Each structure stands twice: as structure tokens, then as C-alpha cells.
Amino acid sequence: MNLFSFVECANQTQSLKALFDLLVSCASEEGFTEVAYGALTFAEPLRLPGCPPPLVAIKVPPDWCQRYLERKYYIVDPVVRRTPMFAGPYLWDELAKEHQLQACEQRVLQEAREAGLKHGVSVPLFGPSGRISVISFASRCDDADPQRNVKHLNALAWHFHIAFAEIARPSDRVSNRKVSLSEREKDCLRWVAEGKSSWEIGKILNVSENTVNFHVKNAIRKLGSSNRTQGLVKAIRLGLIEFAEPALVTPMVA
Incomplete structure (x- = not known):
């Protein structure tokens, strides 16, 4: 599905679950089957069941999701912590190499890899009034190349983010x-x-x-x-x- 088809389908739903499922389906075509969406600097009132702030919607291996939530890894997750530092998409591998992560942050990335999230890319998403959100895509394949897919995933993330805002906050809709x-x-x-x-x-x-x-x-x-x-x-x-x-x-x- 190309980006314009995604927009056409996204415009036809007012359901966060349906919109998120569409995002997961499109990302999966690129080899990135695991997807998470979070609101980092504000409380997003609309979220999928079982997703505590800052998570809004998530699709990852069930065992990893349970561990992530039970141990409140979203408090020390380097993606959650460091996304506001980036102006554009970044690879998880680069995050670990280029920044001196704390031991707790390294542990989250290592356990994520062990759970099957082997290569990932995160997209910072900016909105009015200083709102910052993030969408992360991860692949379960050893040979996945997020760098090759980053432009398309970045565009998908922004399409989803704007469509979601129109569902959650209709006043944000651009006429x-x-x-x-x-x-x-x-x-x-x-x-x-x-x-x-x-x-x-x-x-x-x-x-x-x-x-x-x-x-x-x-x-x-x-x-x-x-x-x-x-x-x-x-x-x-x-x-x-x-x-x-x-x-x-x-x-x-x-």
C-alpha cells in the first residue's frame, strides 16, 4: 500500500484501533511488524485499552509487552527519554552507539532485542503547544535495514499522527x-x-x-x-x- 492509499483509508475511519491496525499493516509490508505510538509531553486522552501513559497504542510480542508494562520500562526507555532531543527519525542502533546510555536504558534495548525487536527506528512527531509524540517501528528479522526504509516509515508515521489528531482532537483538523x-x-x-x-x-x-x-x-x-x-x-x-x-x-x- 502506498502513502496515498494509506491516506485514503485513514480518512474513512474514526476509530483509533482501525487506524493503528492500518499503520501496523503498512509497516509490516516493509518488514517492521512491531509498532508503538506514545505521547511524551502531554496526556493524550484517547488511547487503546491497556496502554498507560505515555503509550497510546502498541503492537509488540505479548510477553515483551507484559514485561515492559509490569516493570514500567516506559519510565527508563531511552526512546521515551531521548526522542525530544531529535529533530527527525533515528535508528535504535545509532542511539546506543552515539549516546552514553544509562545502564537501565541499555537494559531496555537489550531485553527488547532478546524479545525479538532486533532493529528499530523511531520518528519524533511535533504538534502545537509543545506536544511531542513518537512512533517506533521494529523488525524481528536479523537482516532488517531500517536505514533503507526510514523515509517511508517517517512519512507513514506523520500520516498516522495527523489522522489520529483529527480523531482525538477534531479542532486540530486543517480545513x-x-x-x-x-x-x-x-x-x-x-x-x-x-x-x-x-x-x-x-x-x-x-x-x-x-x-x-x-x-x-x-x-x-x-x-x-x-x-x-x-x-x-x-x-x-x-x-x-x-x-x-x-x-x-x-x-x-x-
């Missing part, structure tokens, strides 16, 4: 009546959806890299977003851009 993007802004976002850099988009559209950044930043501002991924997700959810259109874009003067 397409309030958002109007120029054709150039749409062109740039379409190519962002294809994974192109500003330099690459500039070459495709025959404009400068600075011009691309200008249009992308304008679009992000109009969409009330904090980064490219969040802005792209909102544009897709509002139906402002479509996946197939980049191939039809022709260069024109900015």
Missing part, C-alpha cells in the same frame, strides 16, 4: 478552505513526495535551488507545518496534490 497553494508550490511538493532534494527539484523545474526552498517554505507555512514531511502529509490529506502528477510537470519560469 482545505483555509489553505491555497500556488501551482509552483504544488509542483515542488509533488517532487518532495518523490523523494527529490531541492537541488534535484530545481534541475527538473529549471529553477534555482533557492527558488525551490522558497516555494517549499511558503507551502509549509500555509499548511501550518513545522517541516517538509508534515507539510507534504497535510497537502496530501487535503487533496492538494496527487501522487501521479509529478511526471506531468513541465519546466516553467518561477
Whole structure:
């Protein structure tokens, strides 16, 4: 299932469980069958049964889930503790290598690996009023490569996060009546959806890299977003851009 299909399905549900099951299904297609969603800096009123704060929804091996909750590992979990330090997705392997984790944090990661969560990636998710959430994806495969999948998992996480906010807090919903993007802004976002850099988009559209950044930043501002991924997700959810259109874009003067 591609990201646009995920958005279409997500728009048709008002159930957190159905939305989370959809996320797990999509991540599983990438080889990441274990998924957890948590709200780190605020109390999220909507959560799946059996998930104490900061957890909102979780799908991991039952034995590990029971141990994690009974021993209150969410208090010392390095993902919970250190996600606010990151601006974007990070790999668990890098977390352990690049940061001096406390013994209790190392123990959580080690026991998670022993329980079958062998390779993971976490995505920090930012919202209004300083809200920080996180979605973690883990694979049970020894040869899983989260680095190869991180862009897609990052986009999936943001799609889920925004859809969940619309269920839990309808006032957060962005109205397409309030958002109007120029054709150039749409062109740039379409190519962002294809994974192109500003330099690459500039070459495709025959404009400068600075011009691309200008249009992308304008679009992000109009969409009330904090980064490219969040802005792209909102544009897709509002139906402002479509996946197939980049191939039809022709260069024109900015």
C-alpha cells in the first residue's frame, strides 16, 4: 500500500484501533511488524485499552509487552527519554552507539532485542503547544535495514499522527478552505513526495535551488507545518496534490 492509499483509508475511519491496525499493516509490508505510538509531553486522552501513559497504542510480542508494562520500562526507555532531543527519525542502533546510555536504558534495548525487536527506528512527531509524540517501528528479522526504509516509515508515521489528531482532537483538523497553494508550490511538493532534494527539484523545474526552498517554505507555512514531511502529509490529506502528477510537470519560469 502506498502513502496515498494509506491516506485514503485513514480518512474513512474514526476509530483509533482501525487506524493503528492500518499503520501496523503498512509497516509490516516493509518488514517492521512491531509498532508503538506514545505521547511524551502531554496526556493524550484517547488511547487503546491497556496502554498507560505515555503509550497510546502498541503492537509488540505479548510477553515483551507484559514485561515492559509490569516493570514500567516506559519510565527508563531511552526512546521515551531521548526522542525530544531529535529533530527527525533515528535508528535504535545509532542511539546506543552515539549516546552514553544509562545502564537501565541499555537494559531496555537489550531485553527488547532478546524479545525479538532486533532493529528499530523511531520518528519524533511535533504538534502545537509543545506536544511531542513518537512512533517506533521494529523488525524481528536479523537482516532488517531500517536505514533503507526510514523515509517511508517517517512519512507513514506523520500520516498516522495527523489522522489520529483529527480523531482525538477534531479542532486540530486543517480545513482545505483555509489553505491555497500556488501551482509552483504544488509542483515542488509533488517532487518532495518523490523523494527529490531541492537541488534535484530545481534541475527538473529549471529553477534555482533557492527558488525551490522558497516555494517549499511558503507551502509549509500555509499548511501550518513545522517541516517538509508534515507539510507534504497535510497537502496530501487535503487533496492538494496527487501522487501521479509529478511526471506531468513541465519546466516553467518561477
